Amino acid sequence: MPSARPLRKYGRWGRPDTELVETPTEVPKRTVPPVPEGQPPRPSRRSLHALDWFVFFLADAQMGFGPLIAVYLTSQKWTQGDIGLVLTAGSLIALVGQMPGGALVDAARSERFLSGFALMGIAVSAVVIGVWPFFAAVLAAKVLHSAASCVLGPAIGAISLGLVGHEAVAERLGRNARFASIGAALAAGAMGAAGYLISNQSVFFVTAALCVPTLVSLWLIGAGQVDPERAHGGKAAPHPGDPMATFRGLLRNRPLMIFAGCVALFHLANAAMLPLTASVITMRSSEWAAALVGACILAPQLLVAALAPWVGRQAVVRGRLPLLLLGFGVLPVRGVLLAFVQSPEMLVAVQLLDGISAAVLGVLVPLTVADVTRGTGHFNLAQGVVGTAVGIGASFSTTLAGYAWDYFGMVPAFLMLAAIATVGFFTVFARMPETRGLPPQGNEMHRAALFSRSSSAYRRGSDQASGRGLNRRR
Amino acid sequence: MRLVQVHRLMQVVAVVGAVLVLRPFMAGALAANAAPCQATVDTWRLAQSVDQPATTAPQAPATDAGQEAPSITGDGTPATVIDDREVEGILGKSVRSSAGEDMGKIIDVIVKRDGQVRAAVIDFGGFLGVGSRKIAVDWGALSFPPDGAVDHVILNLTRDQVRLAPEYRPGEPLVVLGAANPEQIKPENPPQPENIPPEK
Numbered sequence: 001m002p003s004a005r006p007l008r009k010y011g012r013w014g015r016p017d018t019e020l021v022e023t024p025t026e027v028p029k030r031t032v033p034p035v036p037e038g039q040p041p042r043p044s045r046r047s048l049h050a051l052d053w054f055v056f057f058l059a060d061a062q063m064g065f066g067p068l069i070a071v072y073l074t075s076q077k078w079t080q081g082d083i084g085l086v087l088t089a090g091s092l093i094a095l096v097g098q099m100p101g102g103a104l105v106d107a108a109r110s111e112r113f114l115s116g117f118a119l120m121g122i123a124v125s126a127v128v129i130g131v132w133p134f135f136a137a138v139l140a141a142k143v144l145h146s147a148a149s150c151v152l153g154p155a156i157g158a159i160s161l162g163l164v165g166h167e168a169v170a171e172r173l174g175r176n177a178r179f180a181s182i183g184a185a186l187a188a189g190a191m192g193a194a195g196y197l198i199s200n201q202s203v204f205f206v207t208a209a210l211c212v213p214t215l216v217s218l219w220l221i222g223a224g225q226v227d228p229e230r231a232h233g234g235k236a237a238p239h240p241g242d243p244m245a246t247f248r249g250l251l252r253n254r255p256l257m258i259f260a261g262c263v264a265l266f267h268l269a270n271a272a273m274l275p276l277t278a279s280v281i282t283m284r285s286s287e288w289a290a291a292l293v294g295a296c297i298l299a300p301q302l303l304v305a306a307l308a309p310w311v312g313r314q315a316v317v318r319g320r321l322p323l324l325l326l327g328f329g330v331l332p333v334r335g336v337l338l339a340f341v342q343s344p345e346m347l348v349a350v351q352l353l354d355g356i357s358a359a360v361l362g363v364l365v366p367l368t369v370a371d372v373t374r375g376t377g378h379f380n381l382a383q384g385v386v387g388t389a390v391g392i393g394a395s396f397s398t399t400l401a402g403y404a405w406d407y408f409g410m411v412p413a414f415l416m417l418a419a420i421a422t423v424g425f426f427t428v429f430a431r432m433p434e435t436r437g438l439p440p441q442g443n444e445m446h447r448a449a450l451f452s453r454s455s456s457a458y459r460r461g462s463d464q465a466s467g468r469g470l471n472r473r474r
Numbered sequence: 475m476r477l478v479q480v481h482r483l484m485q486v487v488a489v490v491g492a493v494l495v496l497r498p499f500m501a502g503a504l505a506a507n508a509a510p511c512q513a514t515v516d517t518w519r520l521a522q523s524v525d526q527p528a529t530t531a532p533q534a535p536a537t538d539a540g541q542e543a544p545s546i547t548g549d550g551t552p553a554t555v556i557d558d559r560e561v562e563g564i565l566g567k568s569v570r571s572s573a574g575e576d577m578g579k580i581i582d583v584i585v586k587r588d589g590q591v592r593a594a595v596i597d598f599g600g601f602l603g604v605g606s607r608k609i610a611v612d613w614g615a616l617s618f619p620p621d622g623a624v625d626h627v628i629l630n631l632t633r634d635q636v637r638l639a640p641e642y643r644p645g646e647p648l649v650v651l652g653a654a655n656p657e658q659i660k661p662e663n664p665p666q667p668e669n670i671p672p673e674k
């Protein structure tokens with residue numbers, strides 16, 4: 001029995017055992033009266049619509065910092081080396097900042113305030129890039145933008161969860177994904193037009209201007225309705241005095257780690273597909289190349305807009321796992337088709353499959369993280385962990401696919417990506433537990449619930465990790 | 475779009491080293507490029523450098539203390555003033571085909587060891603920076619508007635000729651599109667304008 005074992009100093013979630021707590025130095029102050037247990041939160045209609053628009057305009061504003069920045073800096077007579085340095089710095093910050101960003105959102109008493117602050121950072125960095133295209137200024141602006149994005153990414157999930165609670169968050173995330181992809185598609189079109197008709201520089205002023213409606217929408221989200229405790233996925237344990245304890249707790253969260261691994265595999269296979277396809281289209285089509293590449297970018301976004309709310313509903317009705325299998329299963333098919341389809345127009349059609357995966361991942365990544373961190377108070381740190389996995393997978397993807405393309409050719413490159421995607425699919429199939437309806441964590445009941453649907457390898461790993469909880473079931 | 479950004483990043487990181495290595499050569503290229511202009515345009519030269527051959531003027535600063543010291547009065551640096559309508563920086567300039575098709579932007583200039591400009595690297599195709607390919611084209615295949623603002627450069631190749639070219643990769647043998655001299659270009663592409671100087 002567990003009581004016979006020596007007690008660890010800290011519990012599973014970094015919570016000190018009750019005897020060891022002298023006085024919690026910091027009692028979280030609530031700005032919002034707690035919603036009584038069992039009673040769903042009732043966000044106002046205005047707040048929900050404001051969140052729609054917040055997500056929409058934020059996706060708009062973020063669009064300007066995509067590949068367009070390289071086009072702009074090239075037209076400003078930057079050498080490719082300098083552009084590479086700036087983009088590398090930005091991506092490194094975006095990668096290592098994920099977890100600190102998530103932790104910051106978890107620590108924030110007001111998600112709205114923090115998001116507003118980060119938005120200002122994005123607006124400032126857009127203006128700086130537009131006005132002073134010099135190395136130091138752009139480097140600083142890019143770093144600022146990446147840091148702000150690390151906060152804004154989890155903040156959207158946090159505000160959604162804080163507004164509607166766990167019971168309704170699946171539909172909410174579906175709606176978020178719809179508005180984000182409509183925003184991204186419109187912004188891509190509008191910024192492409194602005195870059196073509198006015199100047200590449202104007203794109204950054206448009207970006208900065210878009211931060212204004214984003215801020216207004218953020219402000220329109222009812223201040224009292226985003227419950228910080230809900231937004232963090234529960235009430236965090238008092239700080240145990242060991243900053244790594246929380247982190248270790250997350251690393252011991254098996255479903256979260258399995259999910260992060262699956263998502264990393266997904267992006268390792270997925271991230272290079274669009275650029276490779278676009279290159280292939282550029283090679284195969286002369287007149288319509290730009291339009292077809294544009295369609296490759298925009299068409300999946302529109303499909304996401306159409307599908308995401310359905311995904312959100314089905315995640316409640318059918319559970320998370322079937323949808324994850326759908327999203328991960330489409331990817332190998334896409335890789336194989338991209339390898340063998342010849343006509344550029346058909347490549348665009350194959351690229352539509354990206355919309356299915358993107359809709360599923362867009363909704364289910366934050367949703368699964370919310371499921372598995374329920375009750376821990378570390379929803380956003382966990383989002384950061386998964387975000388890091390995404391970043392690692394995506395960075396290696398292009399390098400890997402580039403080598404494969406160089407040394408073996410186009411078809412093997414796509415087939416390699418498809419093979420990685422297949423591994424991802426089977427990992428989900430064999431290892432990923434259904435996370436719908438997981439009870440709040442941090443107690444033995446949760447462990448029992450988790451292990452009822454687990455494979456033997458899963459159980460073995462958990463034994464090593466904790467040595468507790470399971471023994472009761474043996 | 476973040477993923478695409480990461481793609482650019484990894485791609486461009488690979489170019490970093492090569493560009494850093496090429497930089498000294500590029501400085502030489504610009505100097506070599508500027509030199510022929512001095513023969514044709516009305517130049518105004520500083521008094522100190524009158525005796526100096528025109529072609530060495532831009533490179534003179536490092537050596538003037540030596541054999542050229544007698545011809546220079548004072549310690550001024552030789553310099554040439556060129557009409558700004560006659561010269562133009564070309565990095566980042568957009569490229570069109572002679573039929574007016576968009577052919578991308580000039581992102582790099584390739585020079586040989588003797589300082590001759592050999593090729594331009596253009597960033598070709600794609601949309602919003604996605605799916606573009608870097609392709610080296612012969613310097614002789616580029617022509618520049620004879621007067622007025624240089625808002626774009628004309629490439630005497632068509633999109634169909636460029637799109638299948640192998641991508642430019644620093645550190646690997648360079649595939650330059652278009653012939654080295656006009657004699658080789660003309661038979662392949664008869665309709666092209668005949669005035670393609672090997673070097674301008």
